[in-house]
């Protein structure tokens with residue numbers, strides 16, 4: 501291969517890895533955000549299995565100022581609605597009331613409420629992720645490089661439908677008991 505075509509190939513590869521929407525204020529679309537282990541574990545007994553403070557900080561940074569849509573069980577697993585975000589709970593219970601959160605009867609209704617948000621986040625849990633895979637345009641997945649016993653799992657991410665555009669490996673440290681990777685996928 502001559503140098504020119506080699507450089508062109510490199511440029512193409514760089515372009516493929518760069519998410520052109522990866523700038524603040526630019527539409528990134530409906531985003532699923534989750535942390536799952538190598539066996540896709542998400543949670544057990546309606547709570548999280550691990551505590552990774554760097555990942556929680558990243559979750560806060562990405563979701564602050566945006567809408568967060570969650571299943572009723574995930575909402576009830578948290579101490580309260582998350583501050584600086586529009587909290588929306590999805591439930592089939594028409595009389596459901598929650599402090600500092602809005603309530604919707606379907607994921608589609610929740611998404612139509614947040615049309616003005618350039619990046620609404622779907623924050624779980626397993627039931628809601630499963631039903632949102634067809635609706636989402638982006639996945640921010642923290643993959644924890646370990647295997648856990650769980651009762652709730654993240655759905656499969658088919659390679660035919662999703663493209664990995666960014667991967668950041670994080671090592672075990674004083675603050676994180678596990679090694680993990682931040683993975684960003686976009687819908688093909």
Ligand SMILES: NC(=O)c1ccc[n+]([C@@H]2O[C@H](COP(=O)([O-])OP(=O)(O)OC[C@H]3O[C@@H](n4cnc5c(N)ncnc54)[C@H](OP(=O)(O)O)[C@@H]3O)[C@@H](O)[C@H]2O)c1
Nearest residue numbers: 534535543546547571572573574591592624625626627628
């Ligand atoms: N690792 C992570 O990133 C992460 C993130 C979030 C949660 N989690 C974990 O996931 C677990 C909870 O997940 P889950 O799958 O059990 O529950 P979930 O998805 O949080 O909530 C399920 C509930 O959402 C409502 N719902 C689901 N589909 C609906 C629809 N189409 N229309 C209207 N309402 C609908 C129903 O509420 P009603 O029964 O009230 O009708 C259903 O019981 C917990 O262990 C939590 O800690 C992990």
